[in-house]
Amino acid sequence: MAGNGKHALILVENLSVPFDRRVWQESLALREAGWEVSVICPRGTKRDTEAYAEIQGVRIYRYPLKAAVGGPLGYLQEYGTALWHSYRLARKVGKVDVVHACNPPDLFFLLGKRFKRRGARFIFDQHDLVPELYLSRFERGKDALYRAVCWLERQTYRTADVVIATNESYRAAALSRGGKRPEEVFVVRSAPAVERFREVPVDPTIRRDKPYVLCYLGVMGPQDGVDYALRSLAKLRDEQGRTDWHAVFVGGGDTFDQMVALAGELGLADQVEFTGRVSDEDLVRYLSAADVCLSPDPLNPLNDVSTMNKVMEYMAMGKPIVSFELREARVSAGEAAVYAPANDESQFAKLIVALLDDPEARRRMGEIGRERVFGPLSWEHSARSLVAAYAAAVGGASVPRQRDAGAGVARPDVTAAVPQPRQSPVEDKHGQVAAGVDDADAAVADQPAEGA
Structure with missing residues (x-):
């Protein structure tokens, strides 16, 4: 099988698993491809409340997390707590071959660097363009916190061996302001569990x-x-x-x-x-x-x-x-x-x-x-792209990128839709899961898809 028993560790802060349907679909697709899969995520409030569960062969480690209230400082506290618990639980997981980090926040590169020193590869699964999320959610303009989230995004791109984008617009961001090569970025569109x-x-x-x-x-x-x-x-x-x-x-x-x-x-x-x-x-x-x-x-x-x-x-x-x-x-x-x-x-x-x-x-x-x-937007297409992204990460070889299955209309020039990077290491730049949403929220959380 494609994974040959290699071990993937998926980090997610936004929702509990398997309530986070995109992450759960990814986990099952990787298991089907022969990967051993562990997930670290927050506990839910009404479901996914156990500290540990094994479901369909996926090992899930969960930590307590209180969703942010108020402005950006509340998110800093939430994200800092999530990073600490993720680090603590990652020490229990054992050896991993791939760390697969789902944002927000763009902080998991810190754990990615640690695992890379032990020989693991780092995959950045970009659910949100966090600089755009910051601008859209808080309406504070390009202040110091905005510049900080831009810097964190750049560090995440820099650490990533492979980037998973939810659509071609996010892929354009990874190529332009992220500086990634085309063969390092794979589109894995979110798709409903039909x-x-x-x-x-x-x-x-x-x-x-x-x-x-x-x-x-x-x-x-x-x-x-x-x-x-x-x-x-x-x-x-x-x-x-x-x-x-x-x-x-x-x-x-x-x-x-x-x-x-x-x-x-x-x-x-x-x-x-x-x-x-x-x-x-x-x-x-x-x-x-x-x-x-x-x-x-x-x-x-x-x-x-x-x-x-x-x-x-x-x-x-x-x-x-x-x-x-x-x-x-x-x-x-x-x-x-x-x-x-x-x-x-x-x-x-x-x-x-x-x-x-x-x-x-x-x-x-x-x-x-x-x-x-x-048809063209089904999860089966995305699952194949996900497995190809993993093959590129662990094999280090160039894997031909599949044509985005979402191409059903004339595609606009998306490069202009995302802010471009500047030369300073702490300058400007934000995509769609509501940060801090837990299972008391909507029946299905929007993310870029999705970004959901």
């Missing part, structure tokens, strides 16, 4: 006696655009005169309470339902009832170049999507979505109307989405 997304008979109670259901699924953080969705729904009512819909927002996150309050302020409390985090069974029930799904992520430095898990999951369910114009949203969804000009809530509302009034377009877009997720 077996979870099977339509069930529509539950009429979800409609609340309305003809149509609109649905949002995902994390509710500062950069996720739930506020844009709510204001768009207010314009759908006020500017388009449409009240023949009920909207369901599935998930949770840092701004959940604020979004519930905003719905009230906009007079939408009777038409908008916030479910909080739900079971997989209820998730599928809500999505099966949806006529149109919402992807309201606004244009910002992070969202434009990130792959949103919710887009992939909407497509897996065969649902048409309304999105803002973001370059990676268009690469992922193609003709399965319609695109409003960036951050234009009135146009977003008009596109919802157009889809509600065109059942044939909804059907066609749903079919296109399912074909993409079950």
Whole structure:
């Protein structure tokens, strides 16, 4: 087998495993390829609570971690705690051949350097462009902390033998500001576990006696655009005169309470339902009832170049999507979505109307989405690229890079989408999992995909 019994240690701070579905898919793909796999991650609050578990041959070591609250300093405390526990548990794992570090944070290169001195290889799995995340989440500009996260990203790139990118935009960042060679960067796109997304008979109670259901699924953080969705729904009512819909927002996150309050302020409390985090069974029930799904992520430095898990999951369910114009949203969804000009809530509302009034377009877009997720965007393609990345890391040989399976539309020039490096070792530069989210949050966490 490809792994020949070699040992991979995966480090992840953002979510517990196997709740982190991307990391879990990667772990199982590596096991299938003959690798021994250990994972170090935080404990969940309602699931994945054991300090140690072995599941399907994957050994999982978990540590206690309190998610950050407040501003950047809270994240520094969270990340420092995670780094210490990861170091402590890594000493129990034994000899490893590859350290596979998933960000955020961009601190695991410190452990990577330690293991490299013992002969291991270091793979950087870049779930987020952290400088863009910093700019998009905190709106503090290019201050000292921003320059610090840029420096940490550069150190991580420098330490990495191989970089795994979630899409071509992230790959462009690794090649340009990361200085990596093309044969050192592999695209491993996040993909939904399609077996979870099977339509069930529509539950009429979800409609609340309305003809149509609109649905949002995902994390509710500062950069996720739930506020844009709510204001768009207010314009759908006020500017388009449409009240023949009920909207369901599935998930949770840092701004959940604020979004519930905003719905009230906009007079939408009777038409908008916030479910909080739900079971997989209820998730599928809500999505099966949806006529149109919402992807309201606004244009910002992070969202434009990130792959949103919710887009992939909407497509897996065969649902048409309304999105803002973001370059990676268009690469992922193609003709399965319609695109409003960036951050234009009135146009977003008009596109919802157009889809509600065109059942044939909804059907066609749903079919296109399912074909993409079950075909060129399926996990099978990503798993092959993952195994190739490992082969390049341990073999040191050049492995031909597979064409990105997401290429279904004309690809824009993504190099301009990511800030370029400067010459100073501590200068400027941030992709999509909400940092610090645990399993009390959304049914599926967005990451670049994903980045999710």
